[in-house]
Amino acid sequence: MSLSIKEVVNAQIMPQAMAARRRDLSMIAIFTPEIGSAFTDDTTRYVIVSSAQDVANLFGTKSEAHKAALSLFSVRPTPKRALISRWAKAKQEIPATANALKGSTISAGINAFKAVTDGAMMLNVGGKDVLLSGLNFSTAIDFSDISGVLQKALPENSNLSVIWDATGHRAIIQAQSAGAYPATKLGYVADPNTGTYVGNMLKLQDGQASIVIGKSAVTVEQELPSEALHKLQNVYQDWYGVYFADAITDEQLDDMHTWIAAADMKVGAYTALRDELLDWNNDNILKKQCDKSSGRLMVEYNKTGDDHAAVSLLGISLSTNWNAQNSAKTVKFKQQTAVRSDDRITLSDAEKCRRLGVNFYTDYDGVSMIAEGVMLGGVFIDETVGIDAFLDACQKQAFTTLQANPTKIPQTDKGQAMLIGALTVIGNEFVRNGFLAGGLWRGNDIGELTYGDRLDEGFYFYSDSYDLQSLADRESRKAMPIMCAIKLAGAIHSVDLLIQFNR
Template sequence: MATKALSVDRVVNVTINLQPLAASRRNFGVLLIAGASDVIPPAERIRSYTGIDGVASDFGLDAPEYLAAELFFSQSPRPAILQIGRWVKTPCPAMLRGGILTAEEAARARWTAIADGSLTLHVSGETHAVTGLDFSEVTNLNAVAAAISGKVASSGVACAWDGERFTLTTLDAGPGASLTYCTGAAEGTAIADMLKLTSATALAPQDGLPAETIKECVVELADRGDWYGLAVADDGLGVDDHLVVAQYIQAASKSRIYAATITDTRVMDAAYADDLASRGKALKLSRLFCCYSANKYAAISAIGRAFTVNFSANRSTITLKFKQLPSVEAEGLTESQANTLAAKRCNVFAAYNNDTAILQEGVMSGDTWFDEIHGTDWLQNAVQTELWNLLYQSKTKIPQTNSGVHQLITCIENVLEQAVNNALVAPGTWNGDGFGQLERGDYLPKGYYVYSEPVELQAQSEREQRKAPPVQCAVKLAGAIHSVDVAINVNR
């Protein structure tokens, strides 16, 4: 047999073209709770949880973040994911976080063998040699951290062990504080590598930070994650603080909502207009969800129920009215108080005289229902994402022809069919302005109508920019029944 041979590709050439992965739709069930507890480092900012046990492990049982998360995860059905974000409410010290130690690296015997440990610190531009670290009698790594803290306090630094890594923090806080990686020392046993605080083993150093306002915090958190809902677990926020956050959420290009609980009983007084609900209504903040309750995190429970909606499932959309708030005590209201709250577009978990309690009314501060905002935000993102994927994944171009536009319309209609399937959209009479073949008063048998003018009518300047003709959609929301009037006529 010949030692050399030609490639079969000369005769039969087969190639595989893998389609790129489609872009994912947003998750409209992610709530972010912002809090000022110093558990999450500013460099990390946001941490995700799938259950209350993880929150308890990180924050303990008394932190505001835990108390808020407990209500969120108490809902039935239980929401799937929660994020907690760090608010740098007070000046923050500089921080150097070491790498995670393996079980072997954390073994006590490895540390008790050291009686002359040393390392060099670099704090706010100054170098400090630390020697004479004796771990021979320590019982755990918390004791190792305590021994280091005792030696480095004079250098303006403290050391802590969190169960998996060592962390150095400066005693001074604010933008003037800084820490860089630890290095070895001239004498004794070098332990910087054992602590995993060197440039080869530690995370990037974090300089000290100034205190930030709640709005500055939210703007920073908005850049860090893809969360949809926001609540703040902090007792110190006033009406103005809530409003600046709500107004930022309202103006932001990425659709989100803000939930706030009102504990001030003056909200039930029709003559009082300086509460969050009244001012949010006056500003028509359609992305602000207010809830009155003696429980300062009641709104988070309501959002937890809303965020269990799976828009891909059949008949899965809900109205927030009539829903339960587990672990929240229902408010006993007079008719006047209930009417005042409704007039201010303030939700409340109210007790009824048939031994039941419900959340009412399921509204935003603007002239919208919660489920309308939630559902249409999903719809906007679903249409946007699927059109992107159509253009992105196509092996050939989408032509600037009527057949190409038809592909766009088909893509949109597929999403609208999902909206019909999940009961966001339903057949009904169109009462808006007409376009295309649709006129006011026409019945939409599918619940929607999609129209685009023929490509031949497109302006040449638009065509030269390779734009598709504008696509217009008419969508009829399914709505929800919130009350019933029944007349029973009796005849003898």
């Protein structure tokens, strides 16, 4: 036996750390009080959907959740996915569900079943094996007849039914009485080693079928919007936009906005349908929210019957791909394909909206567009979302630099330069996508950057030397604070044309 080459050259692959994933700022959570087929228990808080059709399948085509989803998924570029989240606006009575064994889609044709005259399979009912034998499918015309043969083979008083699901093209064995009854708890079918085994054809065996455990009726207590938001955040954090697909009271709007303003990077949207919401007085709920100056709530005024116009505005606002070149955009001028343009908005209405920071969708000389692309209070939507994206990218980049280094980032000026070098990648990325640009710095002095200096790169990261660090911070292994100056590229929303002429 020869000696191993490892005695001379010992080659090893070093483990590669995973980079921290950035937050998905395009993910919108639509809250609905509707139960549909998604919230049939008291624990499910959300479902993820990728189209309005997904929502229709869960809640029906006439549901408010589906109407909101139609408005959301109509925007271009279309969101890849969204959340539909539970909101118990009123006390919800969730009915009991039955024990069931649900097969997957049957691939065999009816003729394959008609060839079986001595079918058999072992079904586990209440922890006991029940033999279903003598299954003769030769006279079956369609798959409902197959279910009928299975039904006749079940023992009398078994309290079980065999249902043919035409939509899913599958067989379902289900308890006739809903509730958590151990006697009708079902398991997978198995080969009884007699007759012709049909469990695999019916897709009812392990690996093909799904076991549903029956549950008793439960009650979900009424929730405030903030409670629904809090409960979703506890179980799932990768979402950014908030919209309630139901009429909410002024108190509920205030409750929602208060939670969003205090949360870690969230924005919300609200459709204003009443004329009095544009009044500049302290009794107006929008005036009260405007005075909070959170820059986190976008409102769209609509008088055309589009109750969910604001979720379309939210979708447009959050559809930016920050990794792409020249992808940063302003929300003003954009079109809402699922919202009717309102040519009845007067100049007086427009001025009221602008004063509060309320958006509206109307036409300018026949061209439909959103105006003004602002959060309630007047902060531009693209600035709020862009700064959130920049902050999240910097945070994840710094974390990945620390965590992914196979050794360490030293607590020295050289180590600090490594961190700043990693953050510079993010700065360049946001210059490339058009959110940042060079210009004059008119902020406080940072490092060598002073008021009036030219910030050519559009960003500047600075840190003091570790020679100035306190002993307590050094012993705690803290880095020196990194300060960042960024110059927003902004967007042109209006222009004056001065024309001179001569004869």
